[in-house]
Amino acid sequence: MPKPNERLVQARPFLTLGLVVLGWLIIPTIIKGFIRASFFEFTAPVSVSASYARDLQQYWALRLHSEEQLIEAGRDLSRLNASYSLSVQQNAELQSQVTRLENLLRLPSYPGYRSEPARVVRRDFSGWWQRLEIRKGKNYGIPVGAPVVFTGGVVGRVTEVRAFTAVVELISSPNLRIAAAVEGDNRPISYQGGINPTFGPAKGEIEFVPLDVYASDLLPRRLVTYGLGGVFPPGLLLGTVTKVQPSPDGLFKNGEVKLDPQLSELEEVTVLVPTSPE
């Protein structure tokens, strides 16, 4: 049977742990916030330098391309530029029409956004959350809650902004909910990131789908942002609805959304920074 003194020695680590827990509970939230920000900023240079190293690696890999490949790439780019120039002209024409109609019908104008492209520093895709760290933060005026997009549609929403980096919660993250609509339908439905299976494509889930909306693998429907709440502009692509089935209460349908596979390999995204404060 251990002596009382031995018992005390055995219990000492747990007493120390108890003191640590007690100390942690006593520390004011503001100090915890400061500690969190300090540790985050401590890690930022590590992630950012790794990202610059990857960029350098990519640069040297590109330097190995032959002149012929560069000429081909230049030719493809000039074709793309020509088609984009046309799109810009059409966009300007549509924008002027929208402004004219807004003035004519005295409608409130859509919120404006400034595009801020940013490199992806770190991907953090676990079963609990799906996040990206980008190489722009307060230094570029990135606000919390700003929508983030890429060529395939919506990436997610900025959840944390630090001095030189910001964290983006992905649309595949189970913690993110967005008001969405099936393209061509003006009724809002609820979108939420789903459980992303190992080695499989990212998925999302939809709820409150009207009963007359149908979709399947053979007849997929595009899911776009609804614009409700003012965070995401309406009409941005979220994914493709590949399955809908009646919900247990029978009033609506639930469904599955296939997200763009490029989401998990993004290297550059664009943050839409609102130009006019609400």
Add this chain to the structure above:
Amino acid sequence: MPAVPRILLVFLPLALLWALVAQVNHEIAGLHVYLYLPGLAVAYAALVLPQREGLAAVILAGLLADATTPVAFGTQTLLLALAHTIVFNARDRVPRDETVARVIVALLANLGLFLVFSFTQIGHLPSPATAWPRLICDLLCSQVFLAVIAPWFFSLQARVLAFSRDHRGTLS
């Protein structure tokens, strides 16, 4: 060497481990696999170092993990501190000088931490039951990766301790 710089010296390999795992997770994100290795951070500190130094280094590692994840600040810190205390309390009953024993302790600590952390987080998910296949797969990959890199990491920590020139005293 004064206590605080020594704690920082012990913390350095743990910060390096965090950075390396973050980079590996970045690269394998496309496969939808996630490595979670806090057990490795706990094992050596709890088996070899004196309690205060080990606990302080583990708490710093926990704060680092908490600052970069969307969890209530302190969750992982307290979990790591608890794991450290349990392993520290049991360290006289394991052959802690042997690498194999250290790896096994790290694997068990990682298993426990992963499961407890999953239970703290799974409530936030839309359908918790469907999350387990993914989480179990992540756990398996994490355990395999941990078993592969643990000997190297323990050796690195031992070298760092040797650098602080009083490595012998810590094993008493």
